Amino acid sequence: MRPIDLAREHGLSAQAIRNYDDAGVLPPAERSDIGHRRYTPLHAQALRAFLALRGGHGHQQALEIMRAVNRGDTESAYRLIDAAHVALQAERDTRAxxxxxxxxxxxxxxxxxxxxxxxxxxxxxxxxxxxxxxxxxxxxxxxxxxxxxxxxxxxxxxxxxxxxxxxxxxxxxxxxxxxxxxxxxxxxxxxxxxxxxxxxxxxxxLAARSRNLLAGAAQLDAYLVLL
Structure with missing residues (x-):
């Protein structure tokens, strides 16, 4: 798949896909003989996971989670996810x-x-x-x-x-x-x-963020299954 093929599913630009790739959101991609990036269903799921994680964790933390997963450091990724749930619980307690x-x-x-x-x-x-x-x-x-x-x-x-x-x-x-x-x-x-x-x-x-965290976790789990 080309960058534009990944981009169309989410209404993004091909340049946005290249930027996410360079930032570490996607796992390493093969290149054609003339240097074009070649993506697979694995990359498509990585993008879905990142975009879903961003809804609950915010851009920077979602980026850190994906970077950790893509370098094989799932322990760090889990810690970031756990910390978000702890913070959400503390905020929920405060509201109560x-x-x-x-x-x-x-x-x-x-x-x-x-x-x-x-x-x-x-x-x-x-x-x-x-x-x-x-x-x-x-x-x-x-x-x-x-x-x-x-x-x-x-x-x-x-x-x-x-x-x-x-x-x-x-x-x-x-x-x-x-x-x-x-x-x-x-x-x-x-x-x-x-x-x-x-x-x-x-x-x-709080309810919306809980749902977003669940959605992000589901997409990330689907990505981990493919690795």
């Missing part, structure tokens, strides 16, 4: 923690108006010791501003909201690292309602 924390909130904190609160005022509002607020700050849960003149901490509306959420979650038994993850996700999403929508789309993205 954030979703559970959102469900556990009894109510959204009422917005705070007026001047920022001092550490003592916020501590009294929450019924906690000021040292607790400093611990939450050290864990990344709170990010108070500082008064330019005195250097004292100032807790504005967003910071008070985060502190009240942290108090609810801590009373529910959540460890500090999970509270920090939830509050950070809440900030990035822009509020509880937006976070709920974000969690739905996050779940869909």
């Amino acid at each position: 923690e954030v979703a559970a924390a959102l469900d556990s909130l009894s109510s959204a904190p009422a917005p705070v108006r007026g001047r920022p609160l001092t550490v003592g005022e916020l501590a009294r509002r929450l019924g906690v010791h000021p040292a607790t607020l400093r611990t939450w700050e050290a864990e990344g849960i709170l990010h108070p501003d500082r008064d330019r003149a005195t250097g004292y901490r100032e807790y504005g509306p967003d910071c008070v909201r985060d502190a009240e959420i942290a108090r609810q979650l801590r009373r529910g038994g959540y460890p500090l690292h999970q509270v920090a993850r939830f509050v950070e996700s809440l900030r990035e999403a822009g509020g509880a309602d937006a976070l709920s929508t974000f969690l739905d789309s996050w779940r869909d993205r």
